[in-house]
Amino acid sequence: MKRLVLENKNSIVNQIQRYLERNSEAKFIHRLQVIQMFADSEDKSCESLGALFGNSPRSISNWIKKVNQTGNIESLRGNSQLGRPSRLTASQKDELRVVLQSPPEKYGTKGKKWSGINLSTYISTKYGVKANIRSCQRLIQVLTATN
Numbered sequence: 643m644k645r646l647v648l649e650n651k652n653s654i655v656n657q658i659q660r661y662l663e664r665n666s667e668a669k670f671i672h673r674l675q676v677i678q679m680f681a682d683s684e685d686k687s688c689e690s691l692g693a694l695f696g697n698s699p700r701s702i703s704n705w706i707k708k709v710n711q712t713g714n715i716e717s718l719r720g721n722s723q724l725g726r727p728s729r730l731t732a733s734q735k736d737e738l739r740v741v742l743q744s745p746p747e748k749y750g751t752k753g754k755k756w757s758g759i760n761l762s763t764y765i766s767t768k769y770g771v772k773a774n775i776r777s778c779q780r781l782i783q784v785l786t787a788t789n
Contacts, residue, residue, distance in 0.1 A: 659696065664732055666720050673705050673718040680706065729771045738765075739785045756782055 648654060662668050676695055680686055680702070688699040688706070708717045730738070741764070746753045750767075751760040758775035761782060765773045773781070 670719050674715060676702055677705060677709060677715070677718070729773065730765070730769065734769055735781075735785065738781065742782060742786050758782070 662672055672695070676691055676697065680688075680691060688702040691697070691702050692699040705718055709715060711717075728735075738761075741749060742756055742761075746756055746760045746764070749764055751764050753760045758777075758779035761778040762773050762775050765771050765778065
């Protein structure tokens, strides 16, 4: 039988990764699946599972150590987010992901490509949120990253 081909592979993988990043229950289930594969197969290592699932071997090692220390899978649930909460909502970030695919001129902002300065101006105008230039530079990197 001929192997199936996943069309738009990169897009689908990015969608899955974004979903896992935003959904704490999905993160927990993902961790459980990785641990289960580790437990079920003697030939699977943290490195091979990391390569398979897109996690660092260190993360997988930490999950295994945490389960070993506590004896409880509930320890794999994520802690609440550390640091300052984002000023932008998840839906606003999704909108920005689309906006960043077009030139800034299309959205009434100066420049031929997005920079921290013009993204900061756009966010302030569109959402009424003050975002500093360095944060906007990071946002551009994160939202336009192709994994």
